[in-house]
Every structure is written in structure tokens, then in C-alpha cells.
Amino acid sequence: MAQGPTITTIAAHAGVSIASVSRVLNGLPTREDTVRKVMAAADELGYVPNAVARSLKSNRTYQVAFAMADIGNPTYVAMVREIQPVLKAAGYRLVLHSTGGDLDDELDVLRRLGERYADGLIISPLRGITRKHLDLLTAAPAPVVVIGSVPEGAPVDNVRTDSRAGVRLALKHLHDLGRRSIGFLNGPLDTVPGAARAAAYTDALDALALPYDPSLVEVGDFYRAEGAQAARRLLERSRPDALLCANDLIALGALDVLREERLRVPEDIALVGMDDTELATAAWPTLTSVGLGSAERGRRAAELLLDRLDNGVAEPRIVTVEPTLAVRASTEGAP
Template identity: 55%
Template sequence: MSGPSRPTIYAVAKVAGVSISSVSRALNGNTSNLDMVARVKAAAEQVGYVPSAVAQSLTTQQTGQVAFAMEDIGNAAYLAMVREIQPRLREVGYRLLLHATGADVQDEIEVVESLAQKYVDGLILCPIRVTSRHIAALRDPAVPVVVIGQLPDEVAVDNVRTDSRLGARLAVEHLHAGGARRIAFVNGPADTIPGQARYAGYQDGLRTCGLGLDDTLVEFADFQVGAGRDAAARLLARSDLDAIFGANDLIALGAMHALRSAGRSIPDDVQVVGMDDTTLAETSFPPLTSVSLGSRERGRIAADMLLGRLRAEANVPQRVTVAPSLTVRESTREVTG
């Protein structure tokens, strides 16, 4: 047995005492007759009429939706961005759609190319690899796009980035100032932009502190807790170390698990520093010293950039860099002098 039929525009027109075309103009904001608009809206509420989002998007060429495509929705760094992006969009009537790419290049390319289907009005994209295919897809996107992360200068889209190379150097210098001399590094994949930048920053920090690069103190893994734990266990099995720098907080937390399993005290035996300064760093035991890359600020700036594009306020591509900073907690020793 079928349920009650959904109220139609015909019912609204009958109650309001106007034509169907007048109802359409009133609901789509295409009339200056305020009295008619009020009558139509009152009639729509009376009969319980809800305009079709699909029909409205065909009329206005707008969906009222923005997509945010990132590697991993569960990563606290991306969640921090979402907490800034979503409220700013909601304030002006946009709905935020989330999509996890799993850092799959093909998926990211398809997300950009499918913008031609106009399922959203704009896209915020956060890739950890940027290939020639990304550059080609971003050359002429169908709707405004903002990229969070490093982009080549020739890519003419708005871009908010951070300096994770400098952040990695800050981490190493802090560990050295706390007495560490055998500073291990657990990185993410070497073929990613953050992996390359953080490895370069680790080496910068070693040079600044007068320490040589020891390959036995370096592990490349994935940006996940389990990968960090396993990589730290391998380091402990083969190397004498007194500090571990994890390329993100998840890796660092995994390293802390491995240290506890091995009976090593943090920070007395081994100091640990992470990167991203997520809520996980605050709630770990002991609380994790971490380099902030301004995830919330990058999310806020990206949202503002996109809204500016949607309002046609900007002409040339914008580039903004958020500086890193160190948040010292109990996983490292107090620096004196």
C-alpha cells in the first residue's frame, strides 16, 4: 500500500492563488514582488511542500555543497581542519561533504575530473602526492578548487601550505637541546610530499646540531600507529638510541607503544616528539611533545579562500604558508640554560 503523496508545486499554486510559474519564481528568488513571495512561502508551509534540491540546482546552477577530499577521515589532523571548514561553510548556507581518498592518486584525479558533473560548487583537496596527472587535472577545474598542501608554483589554484621541513628541524633541535644525541626518525612513505619534506628537515636539524646522518636510525613506514610501532621496534632491535622523532603524531604514538613494550621509560630513557599536534598528543601518556603545523588554521584559511572564489572576490591564485611551532609536553626532557 503506497503512502500519502508528496505535496507538489501545483498544490502550492492552488492555495496561494497564483500560477505555477509564479510559485517557481518566488521559490527561486526570481521576483521582486514581496507580497507574492510571502503568499507562496506561506502556502508551501501550509501544504508541507519541500522544493527538490535537484530541481533547484538545475535552476540556479548551484548545489549548495562543497567537498573536502583527504587521505584519511580518521586522521586527527584532518578532523581539526573539518572543525574549522564546516562551520564557516554552514554560516553561509553550504553543506560539507567528506571523501577519503586513501592517498590513491587515481581516486584523487577522478574527484577533480568529476567536478564537471557539478555535484558540488567547490572542492578542498588535500593530497600527499602531487603528480603530473594532478597538475593536468587542476589546470582548468570545472568549479573552484583550493589545495591544502605543497603545490608547484605553476599550478594556478589557491593553495594553503605549511613548512613541515622547518617543523622537522625544530623537533630535532629540541631533542638535542634536551640531551639527545642518537636521534632516530620514523618517517612516512618516501614518495610523499610530507615524507620528503620531513626527511629533509630531519637532516637539516642534524646538521644544525652537529650530528651526522646515521641510516641505521631511520625508518620509512606509513603514517599510522601500527606502522610507527613496528618501525620503532625494528630501530630498538638494531640501534642504540635516546630519542625518536615521528613524522606525525600517529607514528609517534606507535613508537611510544614499542618503547613501553621494550621496558623503556619516556622521556628518561628515550625522548619522543611527534608532528601535527593533534588532540591525540594531548591525551597520550605521557602527553606527547609535538610540532604543530596549524591544521585548524590551514582549514580556516582554505575555507575562506574557497568562499572568496565562490563570491568571485579573487582574481590571481593565492598562496598562504602557515608557520610551524613546537608544543612541549612530558614526552621530552626539560631544556635548561
């Protein structure tokens, strides 16, 4: 744990100035034998450049931060999994923030950007973009990419998903299978995905000319246990022939309850999840699920950010990722 050598140490060893050392190490034109002397000294001493000092001088940390609600959530795992290699390939490190979906924590991440520990930020705000978010975003000292929707005119790149189309896909699929009484288990309405999916659901019903029946809708949280509770509440008062769940965890919870109630999936009730995570194929019956392109959103966000860091793009850009429907046993019989 001894203090490592610095360019000063090397300069002394090689009998040259620190400027020459720096030049050699950065590959700037230098006389042949100076290069040799410096390289020899550097090798011998096991020199590794100090990233902090370099950052101070260059104003570049080669770090990018990613902030989301909870790395336990498979959608965020999918994002991280795509973001990481993109950054790594470009020589950036990834700093991970888990906000727990707490609004203050989210704002704090934004504020902390001012400490300039990272060159840019990818953030997926669970609680939506508030007035305060906007203020901080416009004043942000580094480029920010938001995963999820952003109000018109915000000065940031934005990678969004078309959850409306996703829900429409799911409902269309169920409708095609002859289901007409399609329930909906949602997450909290004061979260971005919750609100978006609620709107998308009524929308999609409209498009299919199906009536909106409030007794078919139940709100819980985006977790398995809460999903199960919501399913229980819904089943106590109605008996739909299909259930759309706002994510795969909720769907797993619903599956637990349907099993308890000895309801067959998909014969009695067809089940559709969202996010198309690994859990959808682990479940039995395997879950039909709406893929909202988490992985792709992560990758695109990272690419947008790097592009902006390297090329300093002017205009905020919006990328929309198309949803997909993975049809599996929970709506179509045999696996």
C-alpha cells in the same frame, strides 16, 4: 514519502502564476495580497523548495567537497571539524570523500568534479601532485583548494604547512635539551608528508651541525603498529637519545616498544610526535608534538574557497601556516 508540493501546486492553490510564486518565495517586490496568498498556500502545503531544480537553473549546488585519505586520521578529523562550520555558516553543505590514499581515487575525485555536484573542492592529496593531477586541475570546472604543497604555477589556491620549520623546531628543542643522537621514524617516502619530512629532517640536522646518520632513520607507515615495527628495527641497531616521529600514531607505536624495552621516556630516550593530535595528550607520558596546524589549514582552505566562490578571485593564492611545538612530558620530564 509522498511527492511534495511544487511551485505549481502552490500557484494553483493561491490562484496565481508560478512566476509570482517564485518571486514571493525569493523576496522580489510583489503586491501585498499576492504575497499573503502565496505564503498562506505555501505554509498550508508545507512547501520546501527543491534544491536540485534550483541548482540546475542557477548552476550552484551549494555543496563543497572535501577529499582526503582517511577520516580515521586525526589530522583530517581536525580539518573536517573546522571546515564544516565555515561552510555551514555560508550556507554550503559538505560532501566527504575518503580516497584511502589511492592515486586513482584521488584523480577520480578530480574528474568527477565535472559532474558539477559541487561548487568547489578542497583536496589534500596524499600521493602528491602528479602530471595528471595538474592536467585535471588546470581543466577543473570548479575552484579547487589544495591542502599541501603544489607545484609552482598550478592554477589553484594552496594552503601549506611549513614542515621544514616544524622539524627544525623539534630538533632545536631536543638539541637544547642536550640530545645529540636524534633518530627519525618516518612514513612512506612516496607520500607528500613522508617526503617533506625526510627532507626537513636532514635540513634541520644541517642547521644544528649534526651529522646525518642513516642508521638512525627508519621508514614505516603512518600507523601505530607500523610505527612500532619501525622503532623495533631502529632500536636493534642503534641507541639514539631522542626519537622524532613523523606523526603521533607512529610515536604511540614507538612508545609501546620503548616500554617493552624498559627504556624510560624521556630519561633514556626523548620522544617527539607530529600533528599534535588529541592522542598526544592521551598518551603517558604526554607527548611533545609538532603542531602543523591541521585545524587552521582546514579553516583557511574553506575560507579561501568560499571567497573564490563568492567573489571570483583571479590569482591563485598561497597561505602558509606556521608550525608550533607543544612541549610535554615526553621530552621534559614530569607531566
